[in-house]
Amino acid sequence: MINEGTLAGRVLIIDNNEDNLAVLSRILRREGYHVTISSNGLNGLEQIHLSKPDLVLADITATGLNGFQLTQRLKADPNISYIPIILITTHIADKIQGLEAGADDILIKPVQHLEIIARARSLIRLKKSTDALLAAAEEKAQLYLETERRAHELSTLHETALAVGSQLTLTELLNLITAKSCQLVKARAAFLYLCYEDQQNLTVLAEYNSPPHISYIGRTLDYGEGAAGLVALTNKPIRINNYTEWSGRAKAFEDDGNITALLCIPLYTGGRVVGVLVVTDDYKTRTFTDDDVRLLNLLAPQAAIAISNALLYEQVMQERDRIEAVLNSVTDGILMLDSNYKVVLCNPRFSELMLLEQEQVLDQSIGVVANMLGDAFESEPHFSAELVSHIMRDFRRKPQDYVQHKITIDDPKRRYVDWAIIPVRDQAGTTVGWLNVFHDTTQQRELEQLRDDFISMLVHDLRSPLTSIIGGIELVSSLMDEVAPDENIERQHEFMEQVSRNCYNLLELINALLEVSRLEAGRMPLHLETTNLEELITGSISQIIITAKDKQVSINVDLPVQPIHIRVDSEKMRRVIVNLLSNAIRYSTSGTEIDIVAQVEEVIRRRGTTTALDPSVLRRGSTAFLRDQSRVAEASGGQLKALLLSIRDQGPGIPAASLERIFEKFTQLPQVSKNRSGTGLGLALCKLVVETHGGRIWAESEPGQGSTFYFSIPCVLDSGDL
Numbered sequence: 001m002i003n004e005g006t007l008a009g010r011v012l013i014i015d016n017n018e019d020n021l022a023v024l025s026r027i028l029r030r031e032g033y034h035v036t037i038s039s040n041g042l043n044g045l046e047q048i049h050l051s052k053p054d055l056v057l058a059d060i061t062a063t064g065l066n067g068f069q070l071t072q073r074l075k076a077d078p079n080i081s082y083i084p085i086i087l088i089t090t091h092i093a094d095k096i097q098g099l100e101a102g103a104d105d106i107l108i109k110p111v112q113h114l115e116i117i118a119r120a121r122s123l124i125r126l127k128k129s130t131d132a133l134l135a136a137a138e139e140k141a142q143l144y145l146e147t148e149r150r151a152h153e154l155s156t157l158h159e160t161a162l163a164v165g166s167q168l169t170l171t172e173l174l175n176l177i178t179a180k181s182c183q184l185v186k187a188r189a190a191f192l193y194l195c196y197e198d199q200q201n202l203t204v205l206a207e208y209n210s211p212p213h214i215s216y217i218g219r220t221l222d223y224g225e226g227a228a229g230l231v232a233l234t235n236k237p238i239r240i241n242n243y244t245e246w247s248g249r250a251k252a253f254e255d256d257g258n259i260t261a262l263l264c265i266p267l268y269t270g271g272r273v274v275g276v277l278v279v280t281d282d283y284k285t286r287t288f289t290d291d292d293v294r295l296l297n298l299l300a301p302q303a304a305i306a307i308s309n310a311l312l313y314e315q316v317m318q319e320r321d322r323i324e325a326v327l328n329s330v331t332d333g334i335l336m337l338d339s340n341y342k343v344v345l346c347n348p349r350f351s352e353l354m355l356l357e358q359e360q361v362l363d364q365s366i367g368v369v370a371n372m373l374g375d376a377f378e379s380e381p382h383f384s385a386e387l388v389s390h391i392m393r394d395f396r397r398k399p400q401d402y403v404q405h406k407i408t409i410d411d412p413k414r415r416y417v418d419w420a421i422i423p424v425r426d427q428a429g430t431t432v433g434w435l436n437v438f439h440d441t442t443q444q445r446e447l448e449q450l451r452d453d454f455i456s457m458l459v460h461d462l463r464s465p466l467t468s469i470i471g472g473i474e475l476v477s478s479l480m481d482e483v484a485p486d487e488n489i490e491r492q493h494e495f496m497e498q499v500s501r502n503c504y505n506l507l508e509l510i511n512a513l514l515e516v517s518r519l520e521a522g523r524m525p526l527h528l529e530t531t532n533l534e535e536l537i538t539g540s541i542s543q544i545i546i547t548a549k550d551k552q553v554s555i556n557v558d559l560p561v562q563p564i565h566i567r568v569d570s571e572k573m574r575r576v577i578v579n580l581l582s583n584a585i586r587y588s589t590s591g592t593e594i595d596i597v598a599q600v601e602e603v604i605r606r607r608g609t610t611t612a613l614d615p616s617v618l619r620r621g622s623t624a625f626l627r628d629q630s631r632v633a634e635a636s637g638g639q640l641k642a643l644l645l646s647i648r649d650q651g652p653g654i655p656a657a658s659l660e661r662i663f664e665k666f667t668q669l670p671q672v673s674k675n676r677s678g679t680g681l682g683l684a685l686c687k688l689v690v691e692t693h694g695g696r697i698w699a700e701s702e703p704g705q706g707s708t709f710y711f712s713i714p715c716v717l718d719s720g721d722l
Contacts, residue, residue: 036053187280193228201221202276235268267307577647594648659699
């Protein structure tokens with residue numbers, strides 16, 4: 001037996017307020033509806049699946065699942081998505097969110113009895129009509145005319161989809177979509193917006209069959225503005241059969257009388273609306289139907305995917321052109337490898353520099369390319385797959401580092417190339433490739449050599465006449481000592497002493513230049529001897545003690561109790577200590593102290609900046625030094641250890657930006673007052689001497705907190721026999 005309530009319609013009410021449930025139930029039952037209730041959104045969703053009511057009324061604030069969540073789940077399930085749902089809220093601002101969630105209607109509390117009855121009747125009638133239409137469609141599915149019509153539609157859609165999918169150029173694609181959409185639904189005109197989520201607006205980029213002297217290209221709407229703006233915001237089609245009287249008309253189209261009926265379809269893919277398709281017509285001759293909506297909805301996914309692909313292709317092409325322009329303009333050779341060490345990119349400069357064409361190296365492994373380079377010319381180290389394999393092993397041990405090699409090429413003219421390999425990582429830190437940069441340093445090396453040769457020549461040419469001048473000044477001074485003293489003689493004697501002092505300063509500068517030049521060229525061998533560290537430091541202090549006393553600066557020495565024997569070039573190491581102490585005194589204020597601290601460590605400290613010395617020269621010098629140290633230590637039955645010496649002042653400190661440069665030639669320490677300048681060679685000489693001894697030198701400082709200079713060298717001979 002079927003009761004009248006079932007015939008009138010079945011309604012499910014979901015609300016956690018018992019009073020609301022009672023009121024709504026009473027109203028609807030009085031109208032003859034069969035009403036069931038639920039106080040919980042999750043329970044209500046289960047009842048929808050079980051009983052499939054004709055209408056659901058849900059309060060926004062329902063527990064378990066609120067009204068928005070319930071609507072989203074209902075509309076996302078194809079088995080129940082056709083069931084209409086009315087959301088009830090107290091806030092008018094919830095309307096847009098409710099529509100976006102998929103609600104069929106929104107009622108604002110307090111709900112009017114007549115309004116809810118009218119809305120329920122309308123939606124249930126629509127639901128039953130839909131059910132009846134579906135049933136009729138299923139019963140008549142085998143009819144020939146319906147089959148023929150659907151076959152024609154599918155054929156048209158297929159042809160349109162093929163045409164749309166075959167395009168890559170964005171402009172051609174957009175124009176094709178507008179034309180095909182008009183043909184598909186037999187509309188008069190069409191235009192297409194592209195949506196920009198980051199700017200929350202959309203712009204017309206294509207049109208078809210626009211009225212004469214009118215163009216929609218470039219017109220822009222904000223999200224939510226006008227029909228297209230609402231479609232972009234809600235991702236739902238909008239059909240307006242009398243656009244001239246529609247109240248939501250956008251300002252950009254307020255005075256446009258050519259559009260009287262329109263249909264807006266969202267082009268949705270990848271989780272967002274990429275565009276809005278708008279077809280228009282004259283409502284006096286035709287209006288858009290559900291079939292039109294259905295057909296364009298079938299076309300929309302294909303069009304959206306094609307647009308998304310075209311946008312991506314356009315972006316990739318722009319990035320490729322930009323990268324290609326950059327790579328073609330740089331002066332370094334570039335090889336880009338993928339994660340499998342195959343060459344995926346090569347710029348023209350690489351071909352010019354390394355004598356291999358792009359076609360030869362693309363898609364080849366870096367090992368094969370290295371062998372090609374080894375066959376093309378002689379180099380040191382020799383290019384080979386074995387060298388590349390060694391480099392990649394280093395990367396696997398230290399994945400955060402980058403590798404740089406200095407390559408000397410003879411082809412037949414000698415060239416110098418710096419080869420740097422840098423890992424390329426994605427946002428997750430995974431290595432996705434390797435960037436190889438080949439930088440030609442030949443001209444730089446030649447200029448440096450020219451400069452060094454010039455300095456060497458200048459030093460030698462200046463030293464001899466300056467020595468003669470000093471000798472002449474000393475001779476004149478000795479003759480003046482034999483003359484009876486008077487006022488003029490005393491003044492002349494002071495003048496000669498000043499000239500002599502300046503000449504000695506100049507001679508000291510020339511000697512420093514000569515020493516630096518010889519050390520850089522590896523032409524100044526170390527004269528190693530075993531000496532006592534305390535004697536070395538005491539002798540160094542004696543050379544500058546007068547200067548320290550004049551400035552009222554005291555020097556404190558902190559050495560281990562047990563005597564320390566070291567094997568070094570005593571004269572050069574004394575020069576290092578004197579230079580460091582002289583700098584400390586120069587930048588110290590009166591009444592402050594300088595601390596010298598020495599300690600023995602097992603190994604040298606791996607600190608300091610890169611050296612200006614040629615790596616091959618440095619390797620030869622430090623290797624010979626270490627070999628000699630080990631031999632002497634072994635012969636004495638001792639063990640080679642490291643000396644760490646620090647010299648700390650209480651001066652103004654050194655800015656952080658200068659710490660990396662102070663050991664370079666002709667770089668002076670930061671000026672803290674006037675008339676405090678040096679030659680800029682003292683620290684460069686210290687660095688070269690320390691590194692030739694196989695050690696490292698560095699400075700630590702904070703402005704206003706003084707500076708501490710350290711050097712660490714493997715020279716301590718730990719033996720009771722010494």
